[in-house]
Amino acid sequence: MGWKLKVAGYGKIESAEIEMAPLTLFVGDNNSGKSYLMSLLWGILNLEEVFAGTGSALETEAEEWLLHWVKEQMETAREQGGHTVQASEIGSELQTVLQARIECHKDKLVKAIFNSADVDIKELQIELTGLDDISIGFRAKTSEDKIIFSIRLGNDAKGYVTYFSEKGRMSEDLDESDWDFFVNNIFRFLLNEGRLRTLNKCIYLPAARTGFMLTKDVINKVGRRAAFNIGIETEPLPPFVRPINQFLDVINDLTLDGESNENFAEIVEYLESGMADGTVEMSSLPNKEVTYVPNGKTTGMSLRTVSAVVTELSPLILILKHKKNVGALFYEEPEMCLHPQLQQKMARVLCRLVNAGVQMNVTTHSDIILQHINNMIRLSGREDREEICHQLRYDSRDLLWSEEVKVYQLRAEAGEKTKVEELSCGKNGFAVPTFNDALDRIMDEAYVIQE
Template sequence: MNQEWSLHVERIGKIQEADIHIAPLLFFIGDNNSGKSYMMTILWGLLFLGKKLFPERESDSRAYKRCEFWLRQQLNQEVVIDDKAITLYIDWFNELLNQKRKEFLLHLFNYKIESGRMEIRDYKQKKHLKLIFTNGSRYKFLSGRYIKFPRLNHYEKDDLLRMNTYICWNLLMGNIAAPLYTPVLRGRRNGEPVYLPTSRTGFMLTYHQLLEQSLQFNFGRVSISSQGKLTLPYLDFLQLITKFETRRGSKSGNTLQCFLEENMTDGSFKIEKTILPDFKYAPSDVQVDMPLHVTSSVITELAPISLLLQAGINFKTIVIEEPEAHLHPALQQKIAQFIVRLMNSGKCVWITTHSDTILQHINNMLKLTNHKNKENLMERFKYTKDDLLQSNKVKMYQFSKSDDLKSTKVQELSAQKYGFVIPSFNNALEKILDEVYAFQEDEE
């Protein structure tokens, strides 16, 4: 991630106001029914649907005209896109977001949801991008380096709109979402963010029926039906399942897949592809392929992650809701280790969780990274450099319901010397301990 920014929202669901600063590793924790999934869905939606906010024709808005004027001054030159220019593009995107936020939320939730203002704030770049014009016909973007456009003798207004859209999208979403202009290659995904929702076990056991009802089949191709009562992340997850097929993935993906199979599933997954994929589980100690419906819940829960890696699907950001579901504490620690390794492989990993075991592992890796005896401890507990975690790579937010349960406060938690302190977890554990001590006293 070369860019940093916060999403500011007002009056959506129980959340009166929130500012979420994105990071390579992002955690939402806190009370049930407090808005964590709402907020994560909106973040994912910006990456997934954000391209649809841009106009197809030249805009008359003042915000866009400022971008157009700035770009005209830079044509056929090599310049740095400085903070003043960035502000112009952020203002334009925020204007588009607020003009279309009702449509955006309706598409995302498949339900009419009211909200107040939504906007990008606190934008920063680690390295400013350069704007370069070269001979050629392609637009090019390299995170932390440059945006390249073909040099023309004359630029039409449509050219300027296309260029401005490209600049704006890559300033905000470059390297964390799909390219603005995505070539379609046999229906494959090309960088779109992945959302693994809760109830993964239920989806993996019923996906044939759900797909038949929620997707349309036309001449062997599969597309999402506009009808149905699922939110877009769930519909996209069903669409994602149709992309699961045996394909050689990246080196890092294969390594991560092996980690899951060796440490968590004790076996591998096989994909038989027809019109719809069929998944089988092969235990490491039994020479038989088992259908998912006769396997344990830990297998069906982890299947989408393993199959995603096996399929070699290109994604830059992944949302995983409640990765601890159906997992014993020992496996919760392993899934936390997997999450850190996935982030260190270059992916953004955004998590909602209720697991103190997962968060304790995060704190342990933060401490280990700066420990004076790091090398000895890594050897003793069999950790590698892929398990280490820098504090500037992780953000954590607590969602707390008010006493009357009518509103939610979203609070950013800061990493202390020994990691993140989680008030909601600590309060719940203290209450349980109070009962333990009280009941022990009664026995005496």
């Protein structure tokens, strides 16, 4: 299961072809478009614009055929109780309809991501892959004079999306918009790797997260004043891009029921004890103030008074502690404010998150993070890996396999469009020319200066 993203004429990016993996790294020059690519991938998984299907602009033969096909499957499910087909049976129609919808809405999608009409995109394509391995299940059952229609992908019963019909006869209950509801969710399942898409499950951590953590209360206060106070003259404020708005919403809406998310308990322990030297807590009071409790202390400190490493790590710690559904993280520059020793530890956190089932999409300038990932790929392929893991205090949760990682390098020459290149994985991992070139230059200068 999977999909490929193809873009052209997108901001500074000339063209790119991206296939997401459990760990996808974007490396390369500053101001080359790494965040643009990450934001677009995030938007496809989070925003409705890419799926919208009804309307005269999309009344194509393929669209009508697919809507009719879904209706037929539901009719069969109503007669049999349940019905399953392979996605590959309608792969061509799915691809045609999805691309038509994307072509119709791509400008709206980009505008929604950036809250601006200033970002252009010439071409946007999504190529569905792996449909031979995907089944689409339909079911229908009667309950309390209602017919309940559901769809799912794969065999996970939790993956059902359900529509409740009130009258009991399908032909009287459902119209084109209802069938389109099911088609939309088929696409959502396909793009979310067969998982049920839930609100804010794919979370963006922007590079400016320290500033937002320190000012989130002020931002919320300003927002409330603008929204709820009538007659107060205020200058219009330029909106944040949508990923930043989501980040602020996620932090503000974290569940505080006294129980941590046990799925990530060991990773949180490693972040707090091994990197932050203390715990990060959020108040259950309405202001939801974030505090830091140093190891050995019983009282907390405001984030405004602690080191940058704590403020950088705090949003990740809080999300892993309290967010109940984390399907993917879009993490900009996780090395921010981290000493090289802590950069290696952060790389270990990234590996462990991948092995905990979180899809990781990362922009980075850190050759240390990349080298640790390379080491874990190389170690996973060694026959004596258990012995080396014991020696270095690693275990299977730290290892990565080459097929789980994709690395894309963005290189921008002065005045030219960015070129995006997928880097291949060799025996010892990934070699990044933009990293190596910079290291070579500084070493060459050192030889000249120190001879």
